[in-house]
Amino acid sequence: MPAAPLEVVNLSAGYGPTRVIEDVSFSVAAGERLAVLGRNGMGKTSLFATIAGQTRRYGGEIRLAGSDVANQPSAARALSGIGYVPQTRDVFPSLTVEENLFVGLKSRPKSAVEEAYTMFPRLKERRTNLGSQLSGGEQQMLSTARTILGQPRVLLLDEPLEGLAPVICEELMAAFSRLAQSGDTTILLVEQRIQSALEFADRVMIMERGRIAWTGTPQALQQDHEVVDRLLGVGGLH
Numbered sequence: 001m002p003a004a005p006l007e008v009v010n011l012s013a014g015y016g017p018t019r020v021i022e023d024v025s026f027s028v029a030a031g032e033r034l035a036v037l038g039r040n041g042m043g044k045t046s047l048f049a050t051i052a053g054q055t056r057r058y059g060g061e062i063r064l065a066g067s068d069v070a071n072q073p074s075a076a077r078a079l080s081g082i083g084y085v086p087q088t089r090d091v092f093p094s095l096t097v098e099e100n101l102f103v104g105l106k107s108r109p110k111s112a113v114e115e116a117y118t119m120f121p122r123l124k125e126r127r128t129n130l131g132s133q134l135s136g137g138e139q140q141m142l143s144t145a146r147t148i149l150g151q152p153r154v155l156l157l158d159e160p161l162e163g164l165a166p167v168i169c170e171e172l173m174a175a176f177s178r179l180a181q182s183g184d185t186t187i188l189l190v191e192q193r194i195q196s197a198l199e200f201a202d203r204v205m206i207m208e209r210g211r212i213a214w215t216g217t218p219q220a221l222q223q224d225h226e227v228v229d230r231l232l233g234v235g236g237l238h
């Protein structure tokens, strides 16, 4: 059997002396869609940032298709196939939309930016505008599109729907599903819109204080009101 695209083993990490990820272990299969949920401040962003190499790691392994990348700097991990779309939109303000997209292409031909314009027609309309001239939602689209253009094997999406209009959210989730169905991309999604996350995911992982507190299917979660109340802090999912 081929190695899992991503396997995390006994991972602990934080910022300076503050530990915020505690002994986290999980793995995801090729083409799997994993939703990472949890209340504010529970470590979702820190987990993604740690996988991408942007926090201080205290221990544990991060295996990408079987090889441990935990000692690689974040740029090397990106080249190895980890695509990270951070919660803070990540665009170059002094480059145009199209130049921002070129940065994401790695060694692909420039014509591949058309894939981003198909996914987000709005970016095509704005392609000569500077990153600094975009609205919050447009920056979100640009940051997401740029990472996807790099064809990551593991795509970490931290609240990609934040600030986007409902119709665009639906289109975007459909585009993410198509990416996962192609079998080449494994997607980890953090999302506050729990219903959208559950419709998208094959499996759910809930974090509490830096640890994995619950794992199961979206169906199992929807039936477990105690877990929903305690770990997501919402009175039901509807």
Ligand SMILES: Nc1ncnc2c1ncn2[C@@H]1O[C@H](COP(=O)(O)OP(=O)(O)OP(=O)(O)O)[C@@H](O)[C@H]1O
Pocket (backbone or CB within 6 Å): 015, 018, 020, 038, 039, 040, 041, 042, 043, 044, 045, 046, 047, 087
């Ligand atoms: N740069 C940082 N330096 C120090 N502590 C941090 C830093 N970023 C986050 N933390 C702390 O780490 C913990 C986890 O935060 P994190 O951002 O990972 O949570 P989250 O689950 O993504 O929350 P949210 O749903 O609000 O985005 C929190 O206690 C937070 O205060």
Ligand SMILES: [Mg+2]
Pocket (backbone or CB within 6 Å): 044, 045, 046, 087, 158
């Ligand atoms: Mg977060």
